[in-house]
Amino acid sequence: MFSSAKELLEYCIKNNVKISAAIIDDEAKTSEKSKGEVMERMRQSLEVMRSSASQGLEKDIKSISGLIGGDAKRINDNINKNKTLCGSNINKAMARAFSSSEVNSAMGRIVAAPTAGSCGILPAVIITAAENFNSTEEEIVNSLFTASAVGAIIAGNATLSGAEGGCQAECGSASAMAAAACVELAGGTPEMSFHAAAIAIKCILGLVCDPIAGLVEAPCAKRNAMGSVNAMAAADMALAGVKSIIPFDEVVDAMYRIGKSMPFELRETSLGGLAATPTGIKLHKEIF
Amino acid sequence: MAKNYGVFDILGPVMIGPSSSHTAGAARLGRIAANIAGSDIKKVTFLLHGSFAKTYKGHGTDKALLAGVLGFEPHDERLRDSFIIASKEGLEYEFIESDLGDVHPNTVKFLFEKSNGTAFTVTGSSIGGGNVLIKEVNGEEVEFTGEYPTIITKHYDRPGVITAVTSLLSELKVNIAFMKVIRKSKGQMASMVVETDNPIPDEAIEGISKIKDIEKVFLVKPI
Numbered sequence: 001m002f003s004s005a006k007e008l009l010e011y012c013i014k015n016n017v018k019i020s021a022a023i024i025d026d027e028a029k030t031s032e033k034s035k036g037e038v039m040e041r042m043r044q045s046l047e048v049m050r051s052s053a054s055q056g057l058e059k060d061i062k063s064i065s066g067l068i069g070g071d072a073k074r075i076n077d078n079i080n081k082n083k084t085l086c087g088s089n090i091n092k093a094m095a096r097a098f099s100s101s102e103v104n105s106a107m108g109r110i111v112a113a114p115t116a117g118s119c120g121i122l123p124a125v126i127i128t129a130a131e132n133f134n135s136t137e138e139e140i141v142n143s144l145f146t147a148s149a150v151g152a153i154i155a156g157n158a159t160l161s162g163a164e165g166g167c168q169a170e171c172g173s174a175s176a177m178a179a180a181a182c183v184e185l186a187g188g189t190p191e192m193s194f195h196a197a198a199i200a201i202k203c204i205l206g207l208v209c210d211p212i213a214g215l216v217e218a219p220c221a222k223r224n225a226m227g228s229v230n231a232m233a234a235a236d237m238a239l240a241g242v243k244s245i246i247p248f249d250e251v252v253d254a255m256y257r258i259g260k261s262m263p264f265e266l267r268e269t270s271l272g273g274l275a276a277t278p279t280g281i282k283l284h285k286e287i288f
Numbered sequence: 289m290a291k292n293y294g295v296f297d298i299l300g301p302v303m304i305g306p307s308s309s310h311t312a313g314a315a316r317l318g319r320i321a322a323n324i325a326g327s328d329i330k331k332v333t334f335l336l337h338g339s340f341a342k343t344y345k346g347h348g349t350d351k352a353l354l355a356g357v358l359g360f361e362p363h364d365e366r367l368r369d370s371f372i373i374a375s376k377e378g379l380e381y382e383f384i385e386s387d388l389g390d391v392h393p394n395t396v397k398f399l400f401e402k403s404n405g406t407a408f409t410v411t412g413s414s415i416g417g418g419n420v421l422i423k424e425v426n427g428e429e430v431e432f433t434g435e436y437p438t439i440i441t442k443h444y445d446r447p448g449v450i451t452a453v454t455s456l457l458s459e460l461k462v463n464i465a466f467m468k469v470i471r472k473s474k475g476q477m478a479s480m481v482v483e484t485d486n487p488i489p490d491e492a493i494e495g496i497s498k499i500k501d502i503e504k505v506f507l508v509k510p511i
Contacts, residue, residue, distance in 0.1 A: 001292045027295045041296065048302050048363075064306070065346050104305030107348050107368045112418065114298045116308045122299075144299060151298035160298075161416055177298075214339075215346040216306040287346060 001026060005153055005194045005248040012190040019180070019190045020142035023149045042141050045111045049100070049123035052110045056099030063105035065287045067217045072098035075225075086229070089128060093232060094225040096124035101221035114151045114160045117216045118174035120224030122147055125178035125231045129185050143185045147177035150197050157249070158256030162209035163268040165259030171220075171227040172204035172255060178231035179238070188239050198244035198251045200234035206258055208266035210273025213284040219274055301418045302363040309394055310340070310347035313414030315367060317422075318356020319511050320434040321398040321410035324425055331380035331401040332357050338393035340414075341385040350383050353396060357381075361511075362418060391423070425506070428479045429470050434511050436465055436483035441496065442504040445471045445478040452499045453480065462486045477503070 002008035002022070011022055028035045055061065056072030063069050075095040079088050086094075097120035104110045104119050113122040126147075130140045151160065154173045159165040179196035188196075204227070212218045238244075244251065265272030274280050303312035322329060334353050336344055344350050348368070355370035356362075358379070366373060374381055380401075388395050392413035400408040411424035422432050425440060432438045443449050450469060457464060463485040471478035488507055496505045 001294075023295060030294065038295070042299070045296075045299055045302060064348055107304050107306065107311070107351070109302065109363055109365055110305050111302050112300060112308045112312070115417070116303065116305050116312070119305070145295060148295040148298045152293040152295070155293045155298060163416075213346060214343040288343075 001030070001152060001156075002149065003153075003156060005197075008149060008153070009190055009194060018142070018146070018184055019149055019193055020145040020184060023145040024142070027145070039141055042144050043137070046141055046144060048109055048111050049113070050127060052100040052103040052108065052119070053096040053123040053127055054099060055108065056102045057095055061099075061102040061106050061108070063102065063215075063217045064107055065213065065215055065217060067212065067215065067283065067287070068105060068221050069102055071221065072096070072102055089132065090229055090232065093124045093128040093228045096127055097121055097224040097228040098221055100124065101224045105215070105217045105221065113147075114155070114173055114177065115162070115170045117162060117220050118170040118224060118227065120221070121171060121174035121227040121231060122178045122181070124224070124228040125182055126185070129182035129232070129235075133185055135185050139185060143181040146184045146193060147181035150177045150180045150193075153249075154252050158252050159259060165256060166207055166262050166267050167209040167223060168201070168204045168207040168255055169259055170209065171223045172201045172207060175200040175204060175227040175231040175234070178228065179234040182232070182235045183238050186235070186239055192238040194248040195242065195244045196235045196238035198246065198248040199237055199242070200231050201251050201255055202244065202246070203230055203234065205255060206262075208262065208273045209268040210266060210275045211268065211270055212275050212280045213287045214270040214275070215287070297417070303418060304348075304352070304363060304365065304367045307347045308418040309414045309416050310343065310349045311352045312362040312418035313394065313416075313420050314340070314349045314352035314396070315356040315360065315362040316418060316434065316511060317396060317412040317414060317420050318353040318398075319359060319361070320356075320420065320422060320508065321412060322357040322359065322400075323511065324410055324422070324506060324508050325398070325400040325402075325408040328403040329357065329379065329400050330403045331382075333382045333384060333399040335384050335386035335388060335397040335399065337386055337388040337391060337395040337397070340394050340396055344383065354381055357398075392421075395423075397424075430479060430481045431468060432466075432481050432483055432508070434508065436485065437488045437510055438508040439480070439482040439484070439488060439493070439496065440506045440508065441480040441502055443478055443480065444501040444503070445475050446501050449499065449501045450480065453482065453496055453502075456495045456499070457482070457484070457492060460489060460492050462488060462492060
């Protein structure tokens with residue numbers, strides 16, 4: 001495994017390979033499996049992602065507690081009906097992010113990417129980007145390895161858990177993973193992927209984890225939609241040549257330090273933020 | 289880097305929502321606990337601690353725990369209907385909010401009642417990302433993840449017992465990944481938790497059960 005973005009980038013540049021190629025090789029070696037087997041397992045995860053990202057577009061999905069549901073369909077139905085500011089591309093991604101989040105909250109099948117609470121972002125961004133770029137199945141599967149590499153570096157050096165680092169660690173990490181992956185899908189360089197990942201996390205630094213009634217529903221689903229748009233914007237910036245002034249590894253370190261200095265009330269305990277508003281408390285009492 | 293993560297640790301698990309620790313981890317705990325307890329479970333009582341006790345309804349932790357006991361994996365869509373399925377199969381169940389003391393916030397104690405009237409207990413914690421730790425088996429303190437084939441012994445704390453077990457495994461070309469020996473006091477009952485890289489053949493378990501001073505041996509298959 002690569003312990004930092006710096007190390008992974010050096011490897012990619014030295015060997016003139018994409019991030020995904022380096023990671024697939026590494027995974028095959030450490031798991032003692034063939035590249036084909038490793039790719040096949042990821043392809044199966046992609047199928048689950050496709051299913052979770054599409055179910056909510058057509059049908060109203062209600063969460064177990066009844067707190068959220070139907071927003072994926074609402075956005076999808078609105079795309080060709082009314083004027084929108086973000087256009088069909090971004091709205092489609094938001095609808096897909098909502099879809100996976102709604103499937104998750106309704107006890108449907110999802111891929112934790114990297115967590116269940118942030119499971120909407122990566123599928124939404126990858127599927128939408130692949131649609132735009134006419135990507136092949138192999139390219140899409142490859143890009144998921146790039147996403148995973150970014151997540152592994154964050155997990156190794158900081159955290160992916162809302163309880164430890166706040167929502168910046170969950171939706172922020174998912175957003176960085178998605179940004180890096182779709183840069184590769186668009187034909188960008190490994191450096192561009194990490195600029196995109198750095199920019200994506202930077203824009204969510206300090207984001208608190210304050211689930212209403214302690215459930216992975218609100219504001220999680222909306223933050224998944226927001227995290228998708230953030231990832232796509234960060235990817236476009238990087239593809240245009242915009243660089244992150246602070247290197248990815250240092251951004252991850254900053255994210256971890258911010259997480260640690262956030263009060264525990266703002267880290268998944270539901271004692272602060274939106275969960276502690278009068279409405280948040282009222283909803284909690286109604287559900288439990 | 290302090291920790292190493294594989295590709296599928298980050299993109300995964302494939303699971304039933306909504307929470308990797310409250311739902312997927314709970315399903316794994318149920319599956320491992322039932323696997324340790326063995327067949328013919330008539331009733332299971334779940335003592336829910338901490339965050340498990342506070343939010344189990346909204347996270348479907350109760351459904352996931354029961355689904356695990358029924359043998360379902362964390363990605364099995366039948367997990368949502370585990371109450372109905374358990375009732376059809378004649379498995380009784382009960383959830384009790386409890387204080388299990390100074391343990392991880394996501395901890396559950398399983399009290400199994402078997403058809404033959406015997407009881408069996410397992411305690412485990414869901415420690416994040418769907419990963420779990422089993423902490424107690426029938427009153428014996430243990431610690432293992434359930435990711436590896438695991439041997440648990442109950443034995444007398446006497447010289448040579450550990451060597452006998454490890455050399456038997458070495459003869460069968462089973463590599464030991466992790467090992468822990470726990471005893472309450474010198475010379476009394478102790479337990480050994482051995483996690484291995486390779487599948488453990490039945491003959492290993494038979495062999496270990498015949499070793500002098502070994503009172504009991506369990507095999508937990510990886511989940």
